[in-house]
């Protein structure tokens with residue numbers, strides 16, 4: 001197990017029972033508050049960055065280069081953590097037009113990131129090449145860059161949620177509880193990958209579900225398989241990760257990445273008013289809605305104690321305020 005990290009997140013994060021929703025759905029529904037990992041470093045990304053940034057410092061980097069959507073939580077967390085560690089950040093943000101700074105993008109600016117906008121087509125086809133060219137430019141100036149892929153969903157970042165799974169096992173002992181099912185959103189795949197690998201490698205027999213908030217399970221099973229290819233180099237023994245063992249709930253990506261339907265916004269509003277819990281519109285809102293609708297369709301009939309990971313993302317919600325019916 002890799003324990004070589006920089007401590008940035010507030011861990012362990014709390015686990016709470018959702019009383020009213022559990023009563024309505026006839027299941028024990030718990031939520032792990034990974035939205036409480038911090039403020040500037042809040043959400044799931046900081047667990048991955050604790051490992052990536054240790055590697056960056058060990059390699060003598062002075063600048064972090066990463067990429068994401070204009071409202072990327074990962075980019076905001078990277079910049080904030082970079083500032084804390086004395087590292088500059090260059091962000092490649094996917095944006096068809098230059099939007100006014102809002103939400104995470106506003107915080108990127110406040111935190112002093114160098115923001116470079118790239119078109120959606122450059123982002124999907126050439127982002128790695130573009131980031132590598134930027135790293136070479138810095139090198140020519142005598143500086144050293146450390147590249148972090150989208151969402152820090154690479155081998156080293158996967159340790160974040162591998163170890164979050166271990167944290168959950170410790171919390172089960174403290175709470176005298178056994179979570180038979182864990183559910184998380186799937187965005188770039190690393191959160192699900194870490195949880196799934198830890199469950200499979202340790203033979204814990206939990207059902208770990210991912211809910212794609214973009215694309216579908218076919219895409220994510222392939223992506224998680226690729227992350228496994230990289231991550232497996234950390235293990236001496238070989239483990240088999242079969243696509244059919246990856247549990248994913250399709251049909252909840254809605255209108256696509258960062259886009260919402262009125263029903264999704266109503267769901268977020270209604271849950272806020274029921275449980276005092278605020279989900280984001282890009283990831284956790286869609287994933288939690290998919291999870292609740294799947295319970296209603298009896299998808300979780302064998303599950304009794306279910307843990308949903310609140311992976312954060314609240315800052316992005318402020319850019320969507322006009323889409324709510326309040």
Ligand SMILES: Cc1ncc(COP(=O)(O)O)c(C=O)c1O
Pocket residue numbers: 043044072073074151153185186187188189190191192280283284311312313314
């Ligand atoms: C708030 C939030 N939740 C969930 C996810 C999905 O996590 P992952 O990218 O590891 O699949 C992300 C990032 O993509 C995120 O920012």
